[in-house]
Amino acid sequence: MEPKTELEQxxxxxxxxxxxxxxxxxxxxxxxxxxxxxxxGLDSIDMLELALGISKQYGFQxxxxxxxxxxxxxxxRALCQHIDQNRVR
Amino acid sequence: xxxxxxxxxxxxxxxxxxxxxxxxxxFMRAASALAQSLPSQTHxxxxxxxxxxxxxxxxxxxxxxxxxxLPATRTESSLADITRKWPNVTALCDSPQTFTxxxxxxxxxxQLNAPLSQDGDGILPATMAAELxxxxxxxxxxxxxxxxxMLVEGAQQLAAELNIDGTLxxxxxxxxxxxxxxxxxxxxxxxxxxxxxxxxxxxxxxxxMQNLASPNIWWATTPxxxxxxxxxxxxxxxxxxxxxxxxxxxxxxxxxxxxxxxxALHEIYGxxxxxxxxxxxxxxxxAWRLLPDWEMSLRDKNAWISGKRSPExxxxxxxxxxxxxxxxxxxxxxxxxxxxxGKRMHLDALNQILLSMPGVEDGAFFQPVExxxxxxxxxxxxxxxxxxxxxxxxxxxxVFLPRPIHWVNSLPRNALxxxxxxxxxxxxxxxxx
Numbered sequence: 001m002e003p004k005t006e007l008e009q010x011x012x013x014x015x016x017x018x019x020x021x022x023x024x025x026x027x028x029x030x031x032x033x034x035x036x037x038x039x040x041g042l043d044s045i046d047m048l049e050l051a052l053g054i055s056k057q058y059g060f061q062x063x064x065x066x067x068x069x070x071x072x073x074x075x076x077r078a079l080c081q082h083i084d085q086n087r088v089r
Numbered sequence: 090x091x092x093x094x095x096x097x098x099x100x101x102x103x104x105x106x107x108x109x110x111x112x113x114x115x116f117m118r119a120a121s122a123l124a125q126s127l128p129s130q131t132h133x134x135x136x137x138x139x140x141x142x143x144x145x146x147x148x149x150x151x152x153x154x155x156x157x158x159l160p161a162t163r164t165e166s167s168l169a170d171i172t173r174k175w176p177n178v179t180a181l182c183d184s185p186q187t188f189t190x191x192x193x194x195x196x197x198x199x200q201l202n203a204p205l206s207q208d209g210d211g212i213l214p215a216t217m218a219a220e221l222x223x224x225x226x227x228x229x230x231x232x233x234x235x236x237x238x239m240l241v242e243g244a245q246q247l248a249a250e251l252n253i254d255g256t257l258x259x260x261x262x263x264x265x266x267x268x269x270x271x272x273x274x275x276x277x278x279x280x281x282x283x284x285x286x287x288x289x290x291x292x293x294x295x296x297x298m299q300n301l302a303s304p305n306i307w308w309a310t311t312p313x314x315x316x317x318x319x320x321x322x323x324x325x326x327x328x329x330x331x332x333x334x335x336x337x338x339x340x341x342x343x344x345x346x347x348x349x350x351x352x353a354l355h356e357i358y359g360x361x362x363x364x365x366x367x368x369x370x371x372x373x374x375x376a377w378r379l380l381p382d383w384e385m386s387l388r389d390k391n392a393w394i395s396g397k398r399s400p401e402x403x404x405x406x407x408x409x410x411x412x413x414x415x416x417x418x419x420x421x422x423x424x425x426x427x428x429x430x431g432k433r434m435h436l437d438a439l440n441q442i443l444l445s446m447p448g449v450e451d452g453a454f455f456q457p458v459e460x461x462x463x464x465x466x467x468x469x470x471x472x473x474x475x476x477x478x479x480x481x482x483x484x485x486x487x488v489f490l491p492r493p494i495h496w497v498n499s500l501p502r503n504a505l506x507x508x509x510x511x512x513x514x515x516x517x518x519x520x521x522x
Contacts (some may be wrong), residue, residue: 020462020492024473041478043487044289045430048317051290061321088276 001029007080011054015076018053019046030077039075047073059088090211091115091241093148093168096280103140103276105256105302106285115143119201123149126199127179128192132220134158134171134180135264140285141198143263144273146181147219153235156217159264160230161361161432162486166190169220170230184251199342206516214238221266223361233266233361239398246380247332250368251355253304255329258284258297258450260314267295267334271309281307289314298326305329308350311431312338315346315354328352333371334359335431336460337419343371358419362403363394367417381413387411411501427456427463432487439489443467446480453501453508454491455517464517465491472496495520 004012012025015034023040033039035047042050050073051062062082064072072082097103097113104111109287111119123145127133133150137143150157158178171178173188180191187193196308208328212218218237222230247253247270259272275284294314300305307330315333318325319342328350333343334357346352358367359375367377378383383396394407395402397519408420422428425436443465444450452467467477474494481490497520500513 011499022478022491022493041482041487043430045313045488047289048313051316052320053294055321061323062290062297063292064290 002031002077004028004030004076005080008076011080011083012076014057015040015050018049020056028076031075032035033075034079035073054083057058058083058086060086074081091214091237092211093120094150094280096276096278098244101280102282104144104283104285105479106141106142107300108285110282111141116148116384119415120145120152121200122149122201123196124152127153127155128177128194130175131426132156132158132175132178134178134191135377136163136180136186136193137198138262138270138285139183139194140259140263140283142181142183143292144277144283145201146196147263147273148277151212151218154216156234157219159221159269161222161265163188164486165483167230179272195211212237214241219269221269221361235364239364240269240274240370240414241278242382243270245280246382247271247275247357247365247368248279249379251307251332253279253307254281255307256282256284256303257300257307257309258286258288258301259309260294261309261311261335261431262286262287265432266364267357267359268309270359270364271332271334271357275309278286290319291318291323294318295323295325298328307332309333311335312342313430318340318347319349330355332357337426340371347372358362360405363399366394368404376412376416376418380418381415381494384418385409385411385415405512427454427489428460429456429462430489432486434485434489439463439485442481442484445504446477446487448473449477451502453500453513455487455513458509460513462492463489464493464495466493466495466497466500466513466516466520468499469495 008030012028016025034042055061072079094113099114099452100112102110103113103116108156127149133155135143135146139147147157158171160171177469180193182193182195184197185195212235216237218240220236223232235416257276261268263269263272284301286297288294306328308328309332330352331350333352333354343354353370356369356371357365359365365380366383367379369377383394385392385394392405393402406426408416408424426433427436440452448469451469452465454463454465456463478490501516502508
C-alpha cells in the first residue's frame with residue numbers, strides 16, 4: 001500500500017469519523033476506490049455526508065461532475081488532489 | 090387505451106439534457122425502434138441509470154407489451170432471484186456493464202430511429218407494465234404488479250394535486266416506486282419536460298438547476314438531499330415546486346428548504362404496494378391529505394386503503410390516525426420495518442441473513458431511534474469485520490450494511506430468546522461510548 005500524504009491522512013480521519021466506517025485509517029489504501037462495491041464501498045448517502053464534512057473543513061463545495069459522480073470519489077488520492085486544488089482553508 | 094404522453098403536443102419537448110432535446114414525435118420514434126429491437130420475451134429488466142435510456146426502455150417495453158422488472162437493489166442475490174424467475178430475461182443497460190448471469194442490451198450502442206408507427210395508439214389499461222420488488226418479512230423478494238392503468242391513475246392523481254407544469258429534475262433513481270412515479274410517470278402524464286441526470290451533491294444540484302432552460306423547475310428529491318442543500322449555504326434558483334419522499338421530513342427542514350428554494354415543498358407519503366397515498370405541505374401542516382382515489386379505514390388498529398390502484402384492500406405498515414375530510418396523521422413505522430435511504434427491509438429478514446453468515450454464532454441488527462444507518466451486535470469465535478461485510482454485501486443492499494459492527498461475547502437475550510429493544514439500546518449506548 002502506498003504511504004499517505006499529510007492531507008490524505010487528515011481526509012482519511014475525516015472519512016472514518018464522519019461515516020462511522022468499519023475500517024481503520026491505516027487500512028485505507030489511498031489508491032483504492034471509495035465508491036461502489038469494491039474498496040471502501042461508500043454509497044450516495046455517504047457522498048452527501050462526506051461533501052458536507054469537506055465543505056465545513058476545507059471551505060469549498062464539492063462537485064461530482066454531473067453523471068460521472070465517481071471521478072472525484074475515485075480514490076482517497078483523487079479526492080485529496082481535488083481538495084488541494086479547491087480548498088480555501 | 091391510455092396514451093403514453095396524453096398532454097404533450099407532437100413537437101413539445103419530452104426530454105432535455107446536455108445532449109439536446111427530444112420532442113414527443115422524436116422520442117416515440119426512438120421508443121418504437123427500441124421496441125422492435127427488444128428480444129421476444131414477456132419481461133425485461135431495466136437497469137438504466139441514464140434518465141433518457143430508462144424512459145426509452147420503459148416506453149419501448151410498454152409498446153412491445155413487455156412488463157418492466159425493477160429490482161430494489163442490484164446485489165448478486167437479488168439479480169440471481171430475477172434470473173431464477175425469468176431465466177432468459179434481458180437487462181437494459183446504459184453502457185457496457187457486466188452483471189453476472191445476465192444478458193445485457195446496451196442502449197448507448199443502438200441507433201434508435203424508426204418510422205413513426207405507434208404514436209397515439211396508447212396502451213391498454215390492463216397491460217402489466219411494471220413489477221417492483223420489496224423484501225418480504227422472510228427476506229424473499231416480494232413482487233408488486235402494476236398495470237399501466239394503475240400507474241397512469243397514480244400520476245394523474247399527483248398531477249392534479251400539484252398543479253404541475255414545466256420541467257422536472259430528479260435526484261432519485263427511477264427504479265423504485267417514488268422514483269418511477271415522480272421522474273417518469275408524472276412527466277409523461279402531466280406534459281412535463283424530463284431533465285436528464287440525477288444530481289447528488291448540492292453544487293451539482295445548483296449547477297443542474299441553473300442550466301435548465303425552463304422558468305418552471307420542479308425537483309423530485311429526498312430529505313437527505315434537502316438537508317445537504319440547506320446546510321451548504323449555496324444560493325439556488327427559485328423553483329416552481331419540490332416533491333419529496335422516501336423518509337420522514339422534519340417540519341424545520343421543510344421550512345428551511347422552502348426558504349432556500351423560494352418554493353412550496355410537497356411531501357408524498359406512499360409505499361411500493363400502493364404508490365403515492367397522501368400528500369402534505371410539511372412546512373405548514375402535520376396532517377396528510379389522502380389522494381382522492383383512495384378510501385381509508387381502520388381495522389384492528391391497522392389502517393387499510395382501497396381504491397382502483399389496488400385490486401385488494403391494502404394494510405399499511407405505519408401507525409396511522411385517520412382524521413375527518415380524508416386527512417390523516419402518521420405516527421411512525423411499525424418497529425419491524427427498517428428504512429434507510431428510501432430502501433426498506435424487515436428487521437427479521439436482516440437478522441436471518443446475519444445469522445446465516447459464516448462464523449456468526451449470534452447477532453442482531455439495531456437501528457437508532459433517530460433512524461439512519463444500522464449497527465450490528467455480533468458474536469463469533471473469530472471476529473472479522475471485513476469478512477462479515479464482504480459476505481453481507483452479497484445479500485443485502487449496501488445501505489443496510491452495519492456501521493459499526495460491535496463484537497460481543499453474547500447478546501442479552503431474555504428467557505424466551507428475545508432481545509428487548511430497551512436492553513439492546515442500553516448495550517449499544519454503552520458500546521458506542
